[in-house]
Amino acid sequence: MNNRRSFLIKTALGIVGVGVSPAWLQGAPAIIRNYNKPNSKINGVQVGCITYSFRSMADQSAEATLNYVTESGINAIELMGGPAESFAGMPESTIDRRKFYQLMGKQRRGETLSTDETKELAELQKESEAYGKLVSDWRSKTDFKAFEQFRKMYKDAGVSIYAFKPAAFGKGNSDAEIAYGMNAAKALGASHVTLEHPSDDAHTQKLGKMGETHRMSVGYHGHEQQTFDFWDTALAQSPANGLNFDAGHYIAAGHTDIMELLKKQHKRILSMHTKDRQTPANGKGNLPWGEGDTPLREMLHLIRDEKFRFPATIELEYQVPEGSDAVKEVQNCLEHCRKLLV
Structure with a gap:
């Protein structure tokens, strides 16, 4: 037939x-x-993926990342800075990013670092600062046509980019770098940029105002410091400011009002990181989907039934099982979403 x-x-x-x-x-x-193109829009719910999910894969190039995305069955992404900026010619870093992220994450969670780990983290931070200066100089001379070419390559494969997350929006970045990040996001076709919430009202106000100028929304990501009113100040400062909400971290923080938050802020939620974490009473673990306490079914049904427009972004943070890899696990997360949305 x-x-x-x-x-x-x-x-x-x-x-x-x-x-x-x-x-x-x-x-x-x-x-x-x-x-033969991927499609992860399920019954009106756009399920996406942040490319951070593929951080354990050996090849982090633009082409390899695209293959990971399409093999996972994903058609829309939140793009980390690495693949796009390396494609555009950014100087290569010699920093052990996997170790850096591991130690930074351990420190952020309040876990005690050993003497050797403390020393190693300090050295990595020093390397990172030096590299940051090199990158800043490169960004000031960037031709955005490379980002347009990147967008076309992904679009031709059936993948759209709804958010961009380069390390360009922190308090240590210049206004020129912030403008660069927003212009790069625009060239990639993204509707918003994302960053960790800076916990600085002056900075969120500046980013919001620059977002208005560059016609680019700014999504603030939170971890376990998220609360029901965590974003209220930033939202009041500028219509360009919004949420890059993390549902899993919200549950791990012990909150029980996640459905009310989604209903209240849905017009300002730009994208939602989706993972299955446990409540504090159950250990706060990151687990394979369906084994934790995040109300995945209820959240996805709410997005579907109320026709909320923000994507549910798969963020793979649980331990990849032996014999598997990040692509297979993202596939499993997507399949879990399909089952929940039938």
């Missing part, structure tokens, strides 16, 4: 023409254009 339909499509397009083909053939160009 599939072979017969393929033959009929080719015949109708090549001989008779789409205009006089049967009714079911009127969509043939779209069928061909989207053939």
Whole structure:
């Protein structure tokens, strides 16, 4: 049947023409254009993925990251800075980022670092500062056409970029770097940029105002410091400011009003990191989806039923099981979403 339909499509397009083909053939160009491309929009809910989920994969290039995304079945992403900026020619870093993120995460969670770990983190931070200066100089001379080419490469593969997260929006970044990050996001086709909430009202106000100037929304990400009114000041400062809400961290912080938060802030939620974490009473663990305490079914159904427009972004943070890899685990997360949204 599939072979017969393929033959009929080719015949109708090549001989008779789409205009006089049967009714079911009127969509043939779209069928061909989207053939074998990923689709993670499920019953009206755009399930996406942050490319941070693939941090354990050896190759972090633009091309390899695209393969991870498409193999996972994802058609829309929050893009970390690395793949796009390296594609655009940013100087390569020699920093052990996996170790850096590991130690930073341990410190952020309040876990005690050993003497050796404290020394190693200090050295990595020093390297990071030196590298930051090199990157700042490169960014000041960047040609945004490379980001447009990146966007086209991903679009041709069926992947859109709804958010961009380069390390360009911190308090240590200049206004020129912030503007660079927003312009790069625009070239990539993103609707918003994301960053960790700086816990600084002056900075969120500046970012909001610059977002207005550059017509780019700014999503603030939170960890376990998130509360029901965590974003209120930033939201009041500028219409460009919004939430890059993290549902898993919110549950791990012990809050029980997540559904009320989604209902209240849905118009200002730009994207939502989605993971399955435990409550404090159960240990706060990051678990394979379906094993934790995050109300995934209820959240996804709310987004579907109320037609909320923000994407649910898969963020793979649980330990990848032996014999598996990040791509397979993102596939599992996506499949879990499909089952919940049937």
